[in-house]
Amino acid sequence: MKAYPPLYSAHNRDELGFDLRRLGRRPMGAQADAIRACALSLQRHRATNLVGEMGTGKTTIGTAAAALAGFERVVVLCPPHLVRKWQREVKATVPSAGAVIVRSISDLERVRHAGGWPLFVILSREQAKLSYRWKPAIVTRVVSGSQMLRDEDGLPMRQVSCPACFAPVVDDEGVPLEEADLRRKKLSCERCHSPLWQADCHGPRRFPLADYIARRMPGFFDLLLIDEQHEYKARGSAQGLAAGTLATACGAVLTLTGTLMGGYASTLFYLLWRFSPGVREEFQYNDEPKWVSRYGIVERITRRNGDDDAYEDGRSSRRRSYRTRVVEKPGVSPAVLFHLIGNTAFLRLTDVASGLPEYAEEVQLVGLESGPPGEPSQASYYRKLAGELETAVRQALATGSKRLLGAYLQSLLAYPDACTKGEQVIDPGSGEVIAAVPPLPADRHYPKEEALLELVETERKLGRRVLVFITHTASRDISTRLESVLGAGGHRVASLKADTVAPERREEWVARKVREGIDVLLAHPRLVQTGLDLVDFPTIVWHEVEYSVYTMRQASRRSWRIGQRLPVRVLYLAYRGTLQTQALTLVAKKLQASLAVEGELTEDGLASFGDDGEDLLLALARTLTEQVEASDDSLEGLFAGLQESERDLEAPLGESALGSDEASDIRVAPEASMPEAAAEPPVGSTPAAEPTVLVMPRQMAGQQLRLL
Numbered sequence: 001m002k003a004y005p006p007l008y009s010a011h012n013r014d015e016l017g018f019d020l021r022r023l024g025r026r027p028m029g030a031q032a033d034a035i036r037a038c039a040l041s042l043q044r045h046r047a048t049n050l051v052g053e054m055g056t057g058k059t060t061i062g063t064a065a066a067a068l069a070g071f072e073r074v075v076v077l078c079p080p081h082l083v084r085k086w087q088r089e090v091k092a093t094v095p096s097a098g099a100v101i102v103r104s105i106s107d108l109e110r111v112r113h114a115g116g117w118p119l120f121v122i123l124s125r126e127q128a129k130l131s132y133r134w135k136p137a138i139v140t141r142v143v144s145g146s147q148m149l150r151d152e153d154g155l156p157m158r159q160v161s162c163p164a165c166f167a168p169v170v171d172d173e174g175v176p177l178e179e180a181d182l183r184r185k186k187l188s189c190e191r192c193h194s195p196l197w198q199a200d201c202h203g204p205r206r207f208p209l210a211d212y213i214a215r216r217m218p219g220f221f222d223l224l225l226i227d228e229q230h231e232y233k234a235r236g237s238a239q240g241l242a243a244g245t246l247a248t249a250c251g252a253v254l255t256l257t258g259t260l261m262g263g264y265a266s267t268l269f270y271l272l273w274r275f276s277p278g279v280r281e282e283f284q285y286n287d288e289p290k291w292v293s294r295y296g297i298v299e300r301i302t303r304r305n306g307d308d309d310a311y312e313d314g315r316s317s318r319r320r321s322y323r324t325r326v327v328e329k330p331g332v333s334p335a336v337l338f339h340l341i342g343n344t345a346f347l348r349l350t351d352v353a354s355g356l357p358e359y360a361e362e363v364q365l366v367g368l369e370s371g372p373p374g375e376p377s378q379a380s381y382y383r384k385l386a387g388e389l390e391t392a393v394r395q396a397l398a399t400g401s402k403r404l405l406g407a408y409l410q411s412l413l414a415y416p417d418a419c420t421k422g423e424q425v426i427d428p429g430s431g432e433v434i435a436a437v438p439p440l441p442a443d444r445h446y447p448k449e450e451a452l453l454e455l456v457e458t459e460r461k462l463g464r465r466v467l468v469f470i471t472h473t474a475s476r477d478i479s480t481r482l483e484s485v486l487g488a489g490g491h492r493v494a495s496l497k498a499d500t501v502a503p504e505r506r507e508e509w510v511a512r513k514v515r516e517g518i519d520v521l522l523a524h525p526r527l528v529q530t531g532l533d534l535v536d537f538p539t540i541v542w543h544e545v546e547y548s549v550y551t552m553r554q555a556s557r558r559s560w561r562i563g564q565r566l567p568v569r570v571l572y573l574a575y576r577g578t579l580q581t582q583a584l585t586l587v588a589k590k591l592q593a594s595l596a597v598e599g600e601l602t603e604d605g606l607a608s609f610g611d612d613g614e615d616l617l618l619a620l621a622r623t624l625t626e627q628v629e630a631s632d633d634s635l636e637g638l639f640a641g642l643q644e645s646e647r648d649l650e651a652p653l654g655e656s657a658l659g660s661d662e663a664s665d666i667r668v669a670p671e672a673s674m675p676e677a678a679a680e681p682p683v684g685s686t687p688a689a690e691p692t693v694l695v696m697p698r699q700m701a702g703q704q705l706r707l708l
Helices: 031-044 058-068 080-093 105-111 125-129 209-216 238-249 266-275 277-282 288-295 334-339 378-398 405-418 447-461 479-488 503-515 549-556 579-593 614-625 632-653
Strands: 047-052 073-078 098-102 119-124 134-136 139-142 158-161 197-199 223-226 253-257 297-302 324-329 344-347 359-366 423-426 433-437 466-469 493-496 520-523 539-542 568-575
Touching: 031 047, 031 058, 031 344, 047 058, 058 080, 058 223, 058 253, 073 080, 073 125, 073 238, 080 098, 080 119, 080 125, 080 503, 098 105, 105 119, 105 209, 119 125, 125 209, 125 238, 209 238, 223 238, 238 266, 253 266, 266 277, 266 288, 288 334, 359 447, 378 405, 378 423, 378 433, 405 423, 405 579, 447 466, 447 479, 447 539, 447 568, 479 493, 479 520, 493 503, 539 549, 568 579
Parallel strands: 047 253, 047 344, 073 119, 073 223, 098 119, 223 253, 359 568, 466 520, 466 539, 493 520, 539 568
Antiparallel strands: 134 197, 139 158, 297 324, 423 433
16 A cells, blocks of 8 residues: 555545536445546546446446546447437436537537537447448459450450559469459559549448547547447457547547456457557557467467477477467456556446345256157257257367357257247258258247246236347247247237347337336347346346357346346246256356456456357357266256355445445455555566555455545
8 A cells, every 4th residue: 555555535535626516416325436536537547447337327427527527528439229328317417518419420510519518429339430331443454465365255354453553453472353352351553552442432421430530620529438348349340440549539538338358368458558548658559469478368289299290390409399379368467457456446236226126046947848759849859950960060070170060059059949940950061951850830839938928927917027038039030939929828028129129219119118018028138238227127037048148247137227126037048958058057157256346357257258159159069079968956056156156245245335425335446355465566567657546345444445
């Protein structure tokens, strides 16, 4: 603590001049300290991060912090379905503020004269990144020579040429390029350097608003407020590049997210590089390998077979060199904390809202429908499909090909829920059918459907609506089937689809369906995982497995948030003895470690899977190749242990932890549980140039909230 003297604590919070009475709503619990902490950090740092659990009110905290820190013109970058919500939240939090949604260059120009102070300009990330479409700009000319060359049809051969100098278009090795090559990447002529692409006049006429702000309005906005920051972590994504462009055009940056790190050190690099000047001073844009080598965990794999296949021998010694492959592993070095603790606030939902209703997750396994031996049934067809697929996959793996793994996993995960559609798996290499089962009768209900019907009926009698998550909504779409089954049971059902409800209209669409009296809402979890408050649905059912653990966690918390008065129940339905059970087992093992307080950047847990589900699929593939069997009892035990761990985690807070503003216990830095002596920098490190932000937990700091 001597190295980093506290700047903010419960004793001097009133001396900082942040008058919360200016706000239009009274902060709840630790929201007040989070607002002050972020406002103080914004005044002292170029970039500030707020990492808050789902439902903690990050929108309110970010808006209030920006206003109290004195920023006058703020641009908000958010997902498209949240622009209207942001407008409402800004007006409710800071009544004197102006809140304008911009969708075009004309809207941006009108902002220069907009009223309201401070002014919040709300911009969808889609409008920020999307540009006009482009196409190749080329001419084709007959190949010249002593004799006219002709193709197989007898027509003169033509070559793609530059429209400016008419030189043949070739790559850096002189190989002629075709028009298809020019559609993949914008290129220039090797001779005259003229662009070989042009705007497509038949496409949409638009310009990325992020680029317009950077070129025509640099410095106009003094703060960039980024919602769902984790969605901008990819190096080459259009939205990540747009966010980075806006960050350079604004005076300061405040980012909001529920999960800062994706489990690997590399997932932090471009987030911090784009929004942290300190990282940009030390690392170049292409220095991700340098970052990973310093802060990540890497594994070096050197392969040698029995023949000792060295690829190089020493010229004058017995030296032998072998090929080594470097693979990044989940985890991060504690040294990375010095890039975070100075400007990052961490907040949990229990720090904000006292008396939240109980939140419980459980798994319910049901058996496949079986029939007499030799008769068609869900169980017999599943065994047939699994046997044929496993044989084909093992044969492909034996030859070193993994082309069938995806088909194997998708088919066996989806078939039990879509058995009335049948299943046919085709080898993408040969085009042959490697496994197939016919559809089962659609005029009867299958075990998981019966379980869902029973649950919905029970919850309806208790006055509770049910949100059902399904992941197959395209070629294996089961929403129509579930609508029919639930509708025949007398329940009112609505299905949220990406192609029928625009992102910015989803919130009001759901509200309208609730007013109309629906009992069940069907939706893909990715459509509602961010921003939507679904407190009207206290019961959530995962009817299908979600591959991304991050998405599963986000979507499961849609209804357990401030304003919820009913106990929240999350139920995972799976067929016993199928790949669905194995998938849930893998998810549960990762969820166990995710109960650590946000800010403890551990090397294992939920985040280590990333947010695309790829590692979960690979883990399932290993259960095939390594013959790892999942126990149904162990799956239920994992979820029971998960609930016990969550209760143990929340127990130390107690009721008094949220009873008053002075007693609030927010986490404004990672590793909040480390002893005071651990705050000293490691030997040989350079102390931070600016004071850092840290909050000590109640068990160690008593009733003090320390901001370093």
